[in-house]
Amino acid sequence: MIVVKDLVRQFKSGDRTIKPVNGVSFELGKGSLASIVGKSGSGKSTLLSLLGALDKPTSGDVVVDGVSLAGLPDGKLTEYRRRDIGFVFQQFNLIPNLSALDNVMLPLEFAGVRKSARLQRAKELLEQVQLDPEKHARRTNRLSGGEQQRVAIARALANEPKLILADEPTGNLDEQTGEHIIELLSSLSRDDNTTILVVTHDRSLAQKTERCFRLQQGRLTEEVRSGSRR
Amino acid sequence: MSVLARSVGNAFRNKIRTAAVVAVLAVAIGLALAMLVANQAVGAKVQELNASVGTTLTVNPAGGQGFEGGGEPLTTTEAQTVASVANVTSVVGTKALRLQTASTTTASTGATTGTTQQAGPGGGFGPGGQQPTVSTNLTAAVDAGTLGNRNSSTGSTTQPTRTLPITATGTGAEVDSTGKALNITSGTGLGDYTAAEAKALVGSSLAEKNNLTVGSTFTVQDKTFTVAGIFDAGTTFGNNAVYVTLPEAQALAATPDELSTMIVTVNSMENVDSTKTAVQNALGTDKADVTQGQRNLETAVSSLNSVKNISLIAFIAALATAGIIILLIMVMLVRERRREIGVLKAIGAPNRTIGLQFVLESLVLVALGSVVGAVIASLASGGIASALISSNTTTTAVTRTQRGGGLAGAVPNGSLPGGGGFQGGGQGGPFGGASQLLTSVTASVSPGVLAAGIAAVFAVAIIGALVPALLTARIRPIEVLRGE
Numbered sequence: 001m002i003v004v005k006d007l008v009r010q011f012k013s014g015d016r017t018i019k020p021v022n023g024v025s026f027e028l029g030k031g032s033l034a035s036i037v038g039k040s041g042s043g044k045s046t047l048l049s050l051l052g053a054l055d056k057p058t059s060g061d062v063v064v065d066g067v068s069l070a071g072l073p074d075g076k077l078t079e080y081r082r083r084d085i086g087f088v089f090q091q092f093n094l095i096p097n098l099s100a101l102d103n104v105m106l107p108l109e110f111a112g113v114r115k116s117a118r119l120q121r122a123k124e125l126l127e128q129v130q131l132d133p134e135k136h137a138r139r140t141n142r143l144s145g146g147e148q149q150r151v152a153i154a155r156a157l158a159n160e161p162k163l164i165l166a167d168e169p170t171g172n173l174d175e176q177t178g179e180h181i182i183e184l185l186s187s188l189s190r191d192d193n194t195t196i197l198v199v200t201h202d203r204s205l206a207q208k209t210e211r212c213f214r215l216q217q218g219r220l221t222e223e224v225r226s227g228s229r230r
Numbered sequence: 231m232s233v234l235a236r237s238v239g240n241a242f243r244n245k246i247r248t249a250a251v252v253a254v255l256a257v258a259i260g261l262a263l264a265m266l267v268a269n270q271a272v273g274a275k276v277q278e279l280n281a282s283v284g285t286t287l288t289v290n291p292a293g294g295q296g297f298e299g300g301g302e303p304l305t306t307t308e309a310q311t312v313a314s315v316a317n318v319t320s321v322v323g324t325k326a327l328r329l330q331t332a333s334t335t336t337a338s339t340g341a342t343t344g345t346t347q348q349a350g351p352g353g354g355f356g357p358g359g360q361q362p363t364v365s366t367n368l369t370a371a372v373d374a375g376t377l378g379n380r381n382s383s384t385g386s387t388t389q390p391t392r393t394l395p396i397t398a399t400g401t402g403a404e405v406d407s408t409g410k411a412l413n414i415t416s417g418t419g420l421g422d423y424t425a426a427e428a429k430a431l432v433g434s435s436l437a438e439k440n441n442l443t444v445g446s447t448f449t450v451q452d453k454t455f456t457v458a459g460i461f462d463a464g465t466t467f468g469n470n471a472v473y474v475t476l477p478e479a480q481a482l483a484a485t486p487d488e489l490s491t492m493i494v495t496v497n498s499m500e501n502v503d504s505t506k507t508a509v510q511n512a513l514g515t516d517k518a519d520v521t522q523g524q525r526n527l528e529t530a531v532s533s534l535n536s537v538k539n540i541s542l543i544a545f546i547a548a549l550a551t552a553g554i555i556i557l558l559i560m561v562m563l564v565r566e567r568r569r570e571i572g573v574l575k576a577i578g579a580p581n582r583t584i585g586l587q588f589v590l591e592s593l594v595l596v597a598l599g600s601v602v603g604a605v606i607a608s609l610a611s612g613g614i615a616s617a618l619i620s621s622n623t624t625t626t627a628v629t630r631t632q633r634g635g636g637l638a639g640a641v642p643n644g645s646l647p648g649g650g651g652f653q654g655g656g657q658g659g660p661f662g663g664a665s666q667l668l669t670s671v672t673a674s675v676s677p678g679v680l681a682a683g684i685a686a687v688f689a690v691a692i693i694g695a696l697v698p699a700l701l702t703a704r705i706r707p708i709e710v711l712r713g714e
């Protein structure tokens with residue numbers, strides 16, 4: 001479903017160039033649930049934004065369902081993000097003056113879903129991530145970090161994307177809520193055949209994924225597991 | 231939540247700033263609109279002045295004007311000659327008569343007897359020779375006063391009191407003796423002005439003085455005339471007058487072919503000077519004097535034109551200011567919300583949605599600014615327009631006063647017998663009307679003017695919002711999300 005070919009992303013900082021992603025290649029099958037671990041600053045977020053077409057690689061290519069992202073024009077990349085990708089940002093990136101519901105409804109609006117259907121779907125999603133119904137109409141800058149994180153996850157799921165890219169989706173959550181989110185994501189990959197790639201420091205989450213990659217010095221290596229986790 | 235709702239919400243996100251922006255925009259837009267309104271008002275007035283004044287030539291017999299001077303009278307044949315000159319649209323002949331109230335006529339003309347006076351006191355074609363005096367049962371609406379009495383004392387006979395004569399003008403069209411259309415306030419015109427008929431138009435003050443209404447009758451030289459209409463010339467002097475058809479006046483004066491004055495209308499302002507020369511040549515310099523009616527209004531027109539230009543520049547400047555304000559504010563707003571654009575873009579918002587959102591937001595701000603600005607403009611424009619016009623026409627006013635003063639000064643000296651007394655009775659006829667036109671220029675807010683001004687600001691607002699928003703939307707989302 002997603003094929004990453006020799007991906008490189010370099011930054012210039014002063015007179016040095018750093019390559020947090022330096023020749024990354026891997027493949028993920030449809031409906032698989034995978035995790036990326038690595039030290040802080042190792043380039044996990046950078047890699048994820050390349051996969052989510054938020055950034056362009058210095059070289060290399062990402063092929064999703066046979067379509068190369070490198071060859072797509074800007075408008076098509078926007079469409080790819082809207083239709084095929086659900087992105088959970090490490091800093092959530094919600095629109096602060098909009099309510100939780102409005103934030104979740106945004107991608108639905110861009111996808112042209114009718115207004116009543118949007119509201120219905122947004123409510124369902126917020127319930128799925130266990131956000132208190134009384135907080136649905138609250139502006140997101142008045143929500144706690146964990147609440148914002150769950151709104152961000154709900155927003156990523158809105159358009160039923162075939163690929164979910166989640167950067168630390170449980171980083172701000174307590175163990176129990178974190179468990180629930182992990183359960184939600186694995187059920188999506190299991191039941192809806194959604195491909196899910198999560199970046200995490202969370203051991204328990206990493207252990208529950210089918211595959212686990214480690215990003216180190218710009219290179220991605222797969223951790224070998226003794227047996228399947230599920 | 232739709233794009234529109236989001237935009238409106240965003241416009242009020244920072245209420246204090248929104249209020250400040252709307253206030254500043256309102257002042258700029260209000261000023262721009264006020265200037266546009268002033269410009270239009272002045273423009274309309276210039277056009278009106280040009281139309282009523284600028285294209286009219288007056289032809290008088292050489293050496294004579296009004297009731298003064300000598301020379302040979304103009305004839306209808308000459309009118310035809312003038313009509314065939316290039317660029318002449320119309321020629322209206324007038325025949326002026328002096329109506330003297332019956333009882334005093336007898337007294338003042340006792341020496342020569344008879345009711346029809348072909349010649350004035352001087353006889354022949356001396357002073358007053360062109361404008362015969364005929365008797366009437368009407369009483370003048372203007373009291374002789376000091377000027378009138380002083381004036382009459384220059385004649386051969388001296389009366390202790392004397393009523394002023396009334397001007398009766400035979401006219402070939404529904405215009406006054408300066409070529410301006412008659413303003414008939416009740417009744418109708420005379421119909422065919424080239425046919426003799428015992429009907430007359432009576433000035434409002436004269437009608438009042440003599441209790442005349444439409445359908446009333448009065449006599450001139452024992453002939454009964456019916457009042458067909460009452461007109462208002464706008465001046466006391468102008469309203470102490472009677473208009474009859476041209477042939478009727480010629481018959482009353484017993485001079486069938488003679489004209490006192492011809493009013494020549496030229497087809498356009500540009501052709502006035504050349505046509506003036508052409509008419510002069512056609513008639514012969516020794517036969518007729520051709521003057522451009524109210525020539526000194528040209529200065530008024532040109533100063534009004536400069537006001538028009540100034541107000542146009544001020545309009546453009548104020549509009550540009552409004553444009554720059556909204557432009558800078560939108561650039562600032564878009565910059566401030568770069569990150570938000572990045573988020574929208576990252577979750578798949580097309581560029582046009584992002585552009586639309588910011589355009590709508592700016593339109594909300596401009597709409598508010600325009601509404602407040604339009605209120606300011608409608609309050610301010612009248613004052614601004616009249617201030618601009620009155621300060622710029624002082625030159626005209628001075629000219630007028632000087633000329634009026636000249637007349638007033640001349641009359642007591644006795645150097646201007648007869649006619650001076652007429653003028654002394656009221657304001658200087660044509661100038662009275664023209665200055666009224668000038669001073670009455672007041673701006674009114676026309677919907678078209680408002681729409682044009684606001685549309686221009688809206689266009690700037692759209693550009694100011696769209697360009698920076700689209701420029702930001704084109705950047706890779708991750709760069710925008712990371713911030714500066």
Ligand SMILES: Nc1ncnc2c1ncn2[C@@H]1O[C@H](COP(=O)(O)OP(=O)(O)OP(=O)(O)O)[C@@H](O)[C@H]1O
Pocket residue numbers: 011012013018020038039040041042043044045046047090712
């Ligand atoms: N735009 C940029 N310009 C320069 N350097 C950058 C830029 N973006 C990221 N980096 C650098 O690239 C490296 C990887 O950053 P990245 O955000 O991918 O780390 P991460 O693995 O997600 O870390 P964390 O676990 O703390 O989130 C960091 O050293 C960072 O300083």
Ligand SMILES: [Mg+2]
Pocket residue numbers: 044045046090167
């Ligand atoms: Mg990161």
